[in-house]
Amino acid sequence: MTEPAVILFVGIIIVAGGIIWLKLQPFLALLLGALVVAIMTPASAVEQYALSKGATVASALQQANRSAGERVALEFGNTCSKIGIIIAMAAIIGKCLLESGGAERIVRSVLRLTGLKKAPVAFIISSFFVGIPVFFDAVILLMTPLGKTISIRMGKNYLLFILAIAGGAAMANSLVPPAPGPLFLAGEMHIAMGTMMIAGIILGLFTITAGYYYAVWVNKKWPVEVRDSIDAKLEDIRSVSLQETKQLPPLWLSLLPLLIPLVFICADTALHSIHGGKTATVSSSLFVQKLAAVIKFLGDRNIALVIGALIALLILRVHKKESRAGLSAFVQGAVISAGGIILIIAAGGAFGGMLQQTGISQRIALWTKDYQMALIPMAFFITAIVRTAQGSATVALITASGILSGLTHNTDLPYHPLYLGLAIGCGSKLIPWMNDAGFWLICKMSNLTERETLRAFAPMLLVMGLAGLILIMIAAKLLPLV
Template sequence: MSLSSLVTDPLFIMAIGIIVVVGGIIGLKLHPFLALLLGALVVAIMTPAAVIERDALAKGATAAAARQLAGRSIGERIAHEFGNTCGKLGILIAMAAIIGKCMLESGAAEKIVRSLLKLTGIDKAPIAFLAGSFFIGIPVFFDTVLFLMIPLAKAMTMRIGKNYLLFVLAIMAGASMANSLVPPAPGPLFLVSEMHIPIGMMMVGGFLLGLVTISAGYLFARYANRKMPIPLRDSLDARLEDIKSASLKEDTQLPPLWLSLLPVVLPLVFICTKTALTSFPSFHAPDNPSFLHGQLIQLLEFFGDKYIALAAGGLAALLLLARQKKTSKEGMTAFVQTALMSGGAIILITAAGGTFGGMLQQSGISTRIADLTKHYQMALIPLAFLIATVVRTAQGSATVAVITSAGILSGMATHGHLAYHPLYLGLAIGCGSKLVPWMNDAGFWLVCKLSNLTEREALKTIAPMQTVMGIAGLITILIAARLLPLL
């Protein structure tokens, strides 16, 4: 291969792009937003116009549209991809941020956890923490789940006098898997839009796979708790006497369970109902439809739209917060502003990731990978897992790993004529993004500081558990794709 061929090879361009992103984050300590944009710029500069035009034609674009895309300036192509991703995901992530903030401030999230504890009892409290963190981790950001539940784990440990590490690992397992598998978490939302996976299908598939992976994580957590029990420790930011006082808060100060569940359940029900309608054409379009039937279908389709469904969940969360806090209009504005500030950073990182992925797609990477794997398509699933694992281990962020991997493989999901549904590729990316958390991962340090685990203790427990869950998910996906391709 000549030097000119090597420089324009999509695999070489992809390698350089990943080096720029990972090197920027780790070596130069750049914010992921800047590193991803820089990577997109480098990839765009290295990709010849002829390759862009050829790739657009291969994806079904007209000759005129392909020439127009290739003729755009680098800045225009980057801005176009950035805007496309913002348009797809900005509203969804903002609504998810509002739902999470309101559930915390209103006490709804704590009510859900306490209700789970009442359901399972003290002896099965770790299972309640596992299920609670997984369920709450669907609409709430990962770090927020930790802030909410680790203090409860300390309070529970103080009450029963044991199993502190088990509680912490159970919380970590549930929250981390929900964050990478089930919308409206940012990573899965990006997979839904980038790989053209129906959001309802991603919800159901991610939820079912999540149950398998967190079960594997829970078994490891019990093993680790037996082998190296860790005591509850005092600290300046979480004094043991303060924990005890907080655990005595009355249930009457919290909202009812049905109201607490509403911001999460409402969008899930709306979206899944629309998915069910799409899956059963006879109900959607019967032979003799009545006026009432038609109006009902239109109403369900309206609220089943992912943007409307998440907005309905956000409205329910705001009403719940207003009921609990009895705040003024200015107070509600402050809560929403805080939520949008946290969600805004996620939107920027996600949009920059979409830009990086879009530039990689224009380099022809999908066609190149298709040529390498055309004789054995099942190899794409472990390949997706491996790419996500490498990116996560190198730069630390599971969300960035999901975004980067989806950008590389989305062309295969939409134009590769797979022998199975693209859902399986998306789930493989989600599972691969769990490996391997260590010092370059903000979540790793967050768990250490909140739980008072030492770095050595965290490396011996969190990283192996995440690895076990990711591999269990990969094995499950491979079996399901073979036995149930969903085509």
């Protein structure tokens, strides 16, 4: 049986080498890497992976007997099903906000409240709190157009705004329920949900502060200018920025395409938490049942983003007096822009999925089961290794919590298991690269090159993760909560 670590190494060489040295288009390099990893992975490893995910023996055997190309295509399709619609709709929302002047109106209002110097701080805090109930990718897609607009208006700090948006959303995604990873982790390690949320928010605010100072430094060292893209032409952004405020849509109207999806998704999240993932029970009144059904429907992130896109198009139609033909061409341009991003992210998801099927996570668990390192840094580094190896922060959280949950139950810890959970959350931030769909989302939405994203975003998460680990170890010593 081929060693999973060898397969991982080959995959890294193909993808990273193909993009950085051979200058292959990322979609091709990722797809080639996924195919090679799938070919090298034995059927027995695929079957074991499927069984570990709860598949029946028959379905696991069926998956193992699929060809490498079919398995890659299935994982490619699974990633598309998760992100395809929301990326397309978010592209429409972003382009509509830029074209109608809505983004400019929001930016002017933010600047009036915070001033130019504090605008990046407002962005990183906003993305952190919005990222608690909303998926990481939705935060990036909705806030990046605002970052482009405000950096054009300031004439600098584009990289700082992109890192602020990505850093805040990334930490919320791994530390604070109801994000899927922290939600699973809290249940697996028997940490009270409220405790995990409060501690995650407190720790998250400290880590994004460290990340912000890194972002300020890297923005000065390697400044990046806003670049032209199909969905955000610099000429269009500049022309809108010259308009008088009274010519722009009102603030409340400009915020609707962003706030309505956010409200719907948050309402569904709250309903999910209250009813433990189920809709209102039979004992509830008919009105409550119908209301819960409506919230569940509208709170689906695909539906919520479609509604946001329709509202954004309506604002553009009314404010810019666009004809139907003009709107059709407009939507086509936004969708074409989104299509390239979707292909790359889906290929990244397929590559990460193939790495997971090798059994690399289980192998890491086996290597570390008897490791006698102090538990908090051990939890952090196990999670970091799993994340770096296979790309998904959520998978890393789930894997590490599965490895360490037994230790928390059977070991007389001198501190609350919460600290182990937080260490796992921080470790899941290290290290994003080409096998991570989120890496490609940030890279392509912001028009940064692969090298720039590796140089700026990956070290920022490293800084935030290590800052979190240090703070956790200090807190566990001074405030053990037992």
